[in-house]
Amino acid sequence: xxxxxxxxxxxxxxRKTMKFVxxxxxxxxxxxxxAKDAQRRALVSNFRDRKRxxxxxxxxxxxxxxxxxxxxxxxxxxxxxxxxIANVILNRKMIAEIALSDLQGFKALVAKVKK
Numbered sequence: 001x002x003x004x005x006x007x008x009x010x011x012x013x014x015r016k017t018m019k020f021v022x023x024x025x026x027x028x029x030x031x032x033x034x035a036k037d038a039q040r041r042a043l044v045s046n047f048r049d050r051k052r053x054x055x056x057x058x059x060x061x062x063x064x065x066x067x068x069x070x071x072x073x074x075x076x077x078x079x080x081x082x083x084x085i086a087n088v089i090l091n092r093k094m095i096a097e098i099a100l101s102d103l104q105g106f107k108a109l110v111a112k113v114k115k
Contacts, residue, residue, distance in 0.1 A: 061096035068099035072110045082113035 014032055021028055021035045021042075028038040066076035083090065088109070090098075099106045 058092060061092040064096040064099055065092060068103070068106050069110070072107065074110060074114070079110065079113065083109075086113045088113065 017032065017035050017039055018029070021038045023029065024035075024038055027034045029035065062076060065079065069076050069079050083095075090109075095106075095109070098109065
């Protein structure tokens with residue numbers, strides 16, 4: 001009788017890779033070697049962009065706060081500095097949300113730190 005070596009585990013591994021790249025164009029979804037390259041690249045991009053997303057959101061919040069500050073005749077950096085001096089503990093996400101949804105609340109916040 002012939003000895004079965006690695007058929008089940010290697011087939012399972014290949015199937016897992018091919019399932020991961022399903023839907024990609026051309027040889028990436030059909031050929032094992034290019035599929036493995038595509039999978040590796042996709043996972044690298046996935047990891048990198050999870051980190052990058054946090055930076056992009058922070059930039060968005062800063063842009064929103066800056067735009068609201070300009071309406072109040074203040075710069076973003078002066079507002080953040082004044083908030084730290086006044087011991088107001090709000091992160092940029094919350095300040096941006098206040099500036100976007102509650103303009104009166106943002107005006108009150110600016111008025112508090114302008115004194």
